[in-house]
Amino acid sequence: MPVPGPGYSITVRVEAPPSASxxxxxxxxxxxxxxxxxxxxxxxxxADRIVVDITxxxxxxxxxxxxxxxxRALPGVEVRKVSDRTFLVHLGGKIEVNSKVAxxxxxxxxxxxxxxxxxxxxxxxxxxxxxxRLTIKRNSIAVVTDGSAVLGLGNIGPAASLPVMExxxxxxxxxxxxxAWPVCLDTQDTDEIIRAVELxxxxxxxxxxxxxxxxxxxxxxxxxxDRLDIPVFHDDQHGTAIVVLGALRNALRVVDKDITDCRVxxxxxxxxxxxxxxxxxxxxxxxxxxxxxxxxxxxxxxDTDANLRSIAASTNAEGRTxxxxxxxxxxDVFIGVSAPNLLGSDDVAAMNSGAVVFALAxxxxxxxxxxxxxxxxxxATGRSDYPNQINNVLAFPGFFRGLxxxxxxxxxxxxxxxxxxxxxxxxxxxxxxxxxxxxxxVFDSTVAPAxxxxxxxxxxxxxxxxxxxxxxAGGGAPESAGENRGL
Numbered sequence: 001m002p003v004p005g006p007g008y009s010i011t012v013r014v015e016a017p018p019s020a021s022x023x024x025x026x027x028x029x030x031x032x033x034x035x036x037x038x039x040x041x042x043x044x045x046x047a048d049r050i051v052v053d054i055t056x057x058x059x060x061x062x063x064x065x066x067x068x069x070x071x072r073a074l075p076g077v078e079v080r081k082v083s084d085r086t087f088l089v090h091l092g093g094k095i096e097v098n099s100k101v102a103x104x105x106x107x108x109x110x111x112x113x114x115x116x117x118x119x120x121x122x123x124x125x126x127x128x129x130x131x132x133r134l135t136i137k138r139n140s141i142a143v144v145t146d147g148s149a150v151l152g153l154g155n156i157g158p159a160a161s162l163p164v165m166e167x168x169x170x171x172x173x174x175x176x177x178x179x180a181w182p183v184c185l186d187t188q189d190t191d192e193i194i195r196a197v198e199l200x201x202x203x204x205x206x207x208x209x210x211x212x213x214x215x216x217x218x219x220x221x222x223x224x225x226d227r228l229d230i231p232v233f234h235d236d237q238h239g240t241a242i243v244v245l246g247a248l249r250n251a252l253r254v255v256d257k258d259i260t261d262c263r264v265x266x267x268x269x270x271x272x273x274x275x276x277x278x279x280x281x282x283x284x285x286x287x288x289x290x291x292x293x294x295x296x297x298x299x300x301x302x303d304t305d306a307n308l309r310s311i312a313a314s315t316n317a318e319g320r321t322x323x324x325x326x327x328x329x330x331x332d333v334f335i336g337v338s339a340p341n342l343l344g345s346d347d348v349a350a351m352n353s354g355a356v357v358f359a360l361a362x363x364x365x366x367x368x369x370x371x372x373x374x375x376x377x378x379x380a381t382g383r384s385d386y387p388n389q390i391n392n393v394l395a396f397p398g399f400f401r402g403l404x405x406x407x408x409x410x411x412x413x414x415x416x417x418x419x420x421x422x423x424x425x426x427x428x429x430x431x432x433x434x435x436x437x438x439x440x441x442v443f444d445s446t447v448a449p450a451x452x453x454x455x456x457x458x459x460x461x462x463x464x465x466x467x468x469x470x471x472x473a474g475g476g477a478p479e480s481a482g483e484n485r486g487l
């Protein structure tokens with residue numbers, strides 16, 4: 001199933017004889033090993049040799065080594081250097097800070113820094129809400145992690161998690177113009193994490209919790225939401241749930257089913273699975289069955305923690321027991337946020353006709369998508385190399401854009417449901433929805449604004465659309481400033 005991709009792209013600089021067959025020999029060698037060449041550049045040409053950069057995609061680090069060794073083994077070929085293009089992207093980090101104002105002369109310095117800045121500090125001291133318009137707080141969030149559940153890598157700690165948090169910050173900026181900064185905490189103690197976030201919160205307009213393992217993530221989010229006056233969002237839970245729900249709405253349209261008639265199986269009841277179940281319950285499916293490593297979750301199981309007990313109490317009304325295979329038999333929808341290769345082709349065949357399979361374990365899903373397609377009508381994964389990629393980037397940039405524009409203090413289920421519908425509407429509203437197109441591309445520039453608008457409207461519904469300092473919730477600060485702030 002895996003194919004060579006840009007995540008394992010290398011550039012090999014080789015020196016080779018200047019023969020007529022040199023280029024063919026080099027490209028054939030890469031092809032024999034299963035590499036996919038994306039560029040072939042001659043960087044030097046001499047009477048007795050040529051120097052060539054061969055850029056190719058591979059399957060893994062080991063595969064990249066195999067490609068290099070095959071090239072090295074060619075007669076007269078010397079490998080000078082191998083560059084891993086992914087590591088090159090990360091050299092020195094992926095984000096930076098730039099000034100928004102000119103600092104070219106004394107006048108600029110006097111306004112941006114001392115003595116002029118003191119007037120702005122005094123204004124904020126007199127009216128703390130002014131920090132939202134006069135500082136980076138207006139458009140900044142913290143991406144907070146303890147490094148305990150990073151991607152599929154597990155508990156790798158704060159330093160090793162930083163490349164992911166940098167990437168998240170870059171996506172916030174790219175897709176929604178939100179300034180985000182990584183905050184990687186060197187503790188996995190719940191109380192210390194909560195206190196650390198409380199201490200840094202005044203600088204930010206929102207907190208995005210990221211890659212914090214369950215069950216700690218549930219308590220951390222809940223307690224921070226109670227204590228802070230800015231929105232707190234655990235993307236692994238709610239970002240996933242928002243996109244899944246939007247995709248499911250369109251998938252059920254393809255198979256012409258109403259969710260209230262559907263039995264939904266959710267495999268994996270950690271952060272993502274729990275949030276999916278809780279948001280899904282607002283749509284009132286006929287039945288939800290949760291499955292974890294020990295089988296179907298039900299109220300009589302004695303091995304459950306507080307989260308599982310809560311899930312058991314609100315799902316599986318018929319008290320089903322057994323394995324994942326027992327759960328999916330006769331089901332309409334499978335949503336997997338668990339582990340690779342848990343679901344077989346026969347399991348999908350045992351589902352109802354018009355089955356929907358979301359196999360979202362990444363990078364290797366619960367079932368090979370090609371196997372699932374033999375029996376399911378709609379298949380989605382978390383991978384970029386198959387149709388219907390369920391990716392959180394469809395949700396979190398626009399979601400925080402809407403929260404910041406509304407000057408929101410809290411997050412509600414109504415906001416998340418609105419975001420979900422907005423994602424679905426980008427496809428559904430265009431009348432392009434089909435079995436291979438139930439969610440928009442992550443590069444669709446209309447997604448983040450649509451989500452932001454939906455969240456902003458949900459945040460301000462029933463409220464006066466202004467803050468204490470008089471700024472319209474979606475309008476931003478006026479251009480003029482000065483003593484008569486009027487803001």
